[in-house]
Amino acid sequence: MDDGSDCLVLKIILVGDSLVGKTCILQRYIDNTFDHSYMSTIGIDFKVKTLHLNGRFVKLQIWDTAGQERFHSISTRYFRGAHGLLIIYDITNALSFDNVTGWMKDVNANAGENVDRVILGNKCDLEETRVVSKERGEKLAWECGVHFFETSAKNNINIEKAFSALVEGIMNKSSSYTPRTDVVNLKKSDRKKCCNR
Template sequence: MLCFKIIIVGDTNVGKSCLLLQFTDQRFKNAHDTTIGIGFGSREIRIMDQNVNLHIWDTAGQESFRSLTRSFYRGAIGGILVFDVTSRLSFQGLVQWYEKIQSYACDDIELIILGNKTDLEEQRQVSQKEGMQFAKQYNFEYYETSAKTGLNVNLVFENLTKKIIEKVNSGDIDPSKENYGIKINKKLNKSKEEQKLENTQLNKQKNNTCC
């Protein structure tokens, strides 16, 4: 079984934690708390006749916490850049998040752009066309989702996983490097800090609220 580390990045309040919760638990929480530091979730899916365990890290969006999350870019082979379609400011922030990924993630990381909160269509500030044009500029795929209704949430993670597997199968990605695609029975070389954080997040996952 393969294991992929996926990161979700974007400004605060774009719905990163809600996307994570919807994908891993198929549920949505209306209560709102801002994610402090790092959120974590996992789910096993079957793509292209392979079982894949996705380890998904939700990085905090606040500027004051960005420096704390740099180590968690390392080893990620998939990334989702999220903005809120009702917030033009969060859309404009995608460039900075992309630059962060370029600086700290591996060169082979597969990225997609995601416009969230389509259930708030009457408050939309960023059109679908704008989102598609931005993604095309960087040669990324573009999706629109609603973490509240679940619209396209599974599709995003499934298609991202498929693209990574295709790269592994073609030899474009070496699964023995960077700990981003490994056999699940091999030990991850995690720091004590990362392991402690992961265990804490797993224990508290069911009680987490959305960001």
């Protein structure tokens, strides 16, 4: 049995505007629970999840950042040293989608342009109040050369897939990791320049 000495530690950051569902996504992924109460994260929160992938342990240190403007400088400080980020918007809130580009620029400035990232359109269970089409989210992600998922923390839609895609992208960069053969990677030549990336 592995004694943990070969444990790879990955720093994952959840970013996006206030009330897009970052905390709910994290709770669903870590505890498989959903809390209907809407309490904004104050500053930063932190949880850990350990995975066993291809014969080695991978510890995810997942940081849930505050989306309010007054915490912006604090939140972006935590981007440094990140291996991957989930950039989240709310499909019922057009401004949160428009602000994804700004979050991308913050990531570039504080974590680097080559850090792995995935865009999530959250609250896809609220189809009747949708204002951002899935196609717009897919187009933005394609232009930025990143994975995209529409998710629902409430109904547990694509949460596991989103984290798995992010971790997969990070692990594919590791020389000690054997990539899966069933993962399709976009060629850089197929992407448009976007988000300074």
